[in-house]
Amino acid sequence: MPVPARPVTLNVNGRAYTLHLEPRVTLLDALREYAGLMGTKKGCDRGQCGACTVLVEGRRINACLTLAVMHEGEAITTVEGLARNNALSPIQQAFVKHDAFQCGYCTPGQLCSATALLDEFRAGAASTVTANVRLRPPQLSDDEIRERMSGNLCRCGAYPNIVAAVRAVNDGTA
Ligand code: FES
Ligand code: FES
Numbered sequence: 001m002p003v004p005a006r007p008v009t010l011n012v013n014g015r016a017y018t019l020h021l022e023p024r025v026t027l028l029d030a031l032r033e034y035a036g037l038m039g040t041k042k043g044c045d046r047g048q049c050g051a052c053t054v055l056v057e058g059r060r061i062n063a064c065l066t067l068a069v070m071h072e073g074e075a076i077t078t079v080e081g082l083a084r085n086n087a088l089s090p091i092q093q094a095f096v097k098h099d100a101f102q103c104g105y106c107t108p109g110q111l112c113s114a115t116a117l118l119d120e121f122r123a124g125a126a127s128t129v130t131a132n133v134r135l136r137p138p139q140l141s142d143d144e145i146r147e148r149m150s151g152n153l154c155r156c157g158a159y160p161n162i163v164a165a166v167r168a169v170n171d172g173t174a
Helices: 027-034 090-097 107-122 142-148 159-171
Strands: 006-012 015-021 053-056 059-062 075-077
Touching (some): 006 027, 059 107, 090 107, 107 142, 107 159
Antiparallel strands (some): 006 015, 053 059
C-alpha cells in the first residue's frame, strides 16, 4: 500500500528546502528531482560509482543509498555548496589547475569525496593502507589518496590528475 508524501525539510548548502516526498525517495532523487540541485550526479544508483557523493554533517555518503527523510535536521553539502563567497574551494581550484577531469560527470562526487578525505586525514583517520597508524603527522601518500578515493570511479581515467590535485591541497601547493 503506497505511503503518502509528506513535507520534508532538508538543509542543503545552508538553505532550507521543504519538499513533498514519499518516504521511499532517495536523498539523490530529492536533491536532483525535487530541489533542482542537479550538480549531484546519478551514475549507477546502487552505491558502486560514487557519482552521487555528498557531505552530510561533514561526512561523505552515497546519496543514492539513503532516504531523504532520514536526513531532516542535518547539514547537507552538495557540490553547489563547496564554493564560498564566489570563490572556488581549494580542492575545486586544484582540480582546475591539475586538469583533474575530462567529461566531468564524476567530478561533483570526486570533489565532495576529496573534501571529506582531506578533513578525515587531518583528523588522523587511518585507512586500510596506512602503514603506521602511530606516525604523527601521518603521511598522505599517493597510495593513501587512491585508497581513500577508491569509492569514486572515473570512466575517463583522470585518476593520476585527481591524485595530484588532492596531494597539492594537502601539501599546500595547490
Ligand atoms: S549513483 Fe550513487 S554510487 Fe553510483
Ligand atoms: S571525468 Fe569523465 S567520468 Fe570522470
